[in-house]
Amino acid sequence: MASRADYLSKYLSKDDTKKPKKKSKKTTSSKENAAPILIEGLDPEDEFEPTNVNLGPATKAKKGFKRIDNGELVMNDKLDHVAAPEDEKPTTIYRDQSGKIVDLQAKRAEIKARQESEAEREKIETDRVNTGELDRVRREKESKELAKATRFDYSKDSSEYAQHISRKDRFEDPMFGRLSTTLPLQPERILDTGRPIYDKGPHPENRFKIKAGHFWDGIDRGNGFEERLVRARDLTYVKKVTDRGAKESYTEYDFE
Numbered sequence: 732m733a734s735r736a737d738y739l740s741k742y743l744s745k746d747d748t749k750k751p752k753k754k755s756k757k758t759t760s761s762k763e764n765a766a767p768i769l770i771e772g773l774d775p776e777d778e779f780e781p782t783n784v785n786l787g788p789a790t791k792a793k794k795g796f797k798r799i800d801n802g803e804l805v806m807n808d809k810l811d812h813v814a815a816p817e818d819e820k821p822t823t824i825y826r827d828q829s830g831k832i833v834d835l836q837a838k839r840a841e842i843k844a845r846q847e848s849e850a851e852r853e854k855i856e857t858d859r860v861n862t863g864e865l866d867r868v869r870r871e872k873e874s875k876e877l878a879k880a881t882r883f884d885y886s887k888d889s890s891e892y893a894q895h896i897s898r899k900d901r902f903e904d905p906m907f908g909r910l911s912t913t914l915p916l917q918p919e920r921i922l923d924t925g926r927p928i929y930d931k932g933p934h935p936e937n938r939f940k941i942k943a944g945h946f947w948d949g950i951d952r953g954n955g956f957e958e959r960l961v962r963a964r965d966l967t968y969v970k971k972v973t974d975r976g977a978k979e980s981y982t983e984y985d986f987e
Contacts, residue, residue: 868923936961 795806825833862870886892901907920930927945928934934942937957 864924865922872923938964 795804797804825835827833859867921927922942929943929945929947929949932949935951935953935957938960
């Protein structure tokens with residue numbers, strides 16, 4: 732019990748005397764004591780101009796490392812290597828899904844050739860669809876005649892040359908007035924396409940200059956639109972020619 736009473740007596744018997752508090756020392760601010768430093772010959776505008784700072788060459792310690800296998804110290808100078816030029820760099824190898832090496836230049840050339848051939852084929856097909864049968868036959872005929880005209884490989888033994896010479900009219904021939912080599916005009920019965928046409932009378936006039944077929948009975952069942960349209964176009968063309976001639980001045984020509 733005595734020990735317990737001693738323990739409680741510490742808290743029951745308090746000392747009322749208060750310890751004085753320590754006063755903190757007042758520190759003078761550096762702003763109050765700081766005196767302005769004036770440097771003679773300093774222009775305040777120079778503070779805003781860019782300045783060049785020379786840091787000197789960058790120094791880096793080249794420490795090596797010790798190999799694990801033999802303990803030899805390898806310096807970084809041995810590791811410095813020069814980058815290989817573009818010619819010596821290895822080329823990138825491309826492969827397809829099966830693993831075969833693909834040459835990109837050859838592949839690009841192949842794709843370009845395929846696209847060009849496809850475009851040419853589409854152009855020919857479009858021209859074939861948009862060109863009529865008669866126009867196509869006439870175009871082939873003109874191309875053949877042009878090919879013949881550009882050649883000079885004829886001979887006297889050629890049947891075509893002999894036929895051309897025999898049909899040529901000669902005014903100095905005494906029999907020219909009695910014997911004519913020109914054939915009389917025959918009515919056209921077949922088109923260049925090989926199809927027969929109507930040959931028993933005049934053909935109906937139309938803007939496309941399409942002749943009537945062989946089985947036409949000769950009766951024009953139109954309402955006259957094609958005939959009026961063709962006549963209007965002819966009048967427009969004649970008016971254009973006459974207006975152009977009327978605007979011409981005879982003073983432009985020298986009659987002397």
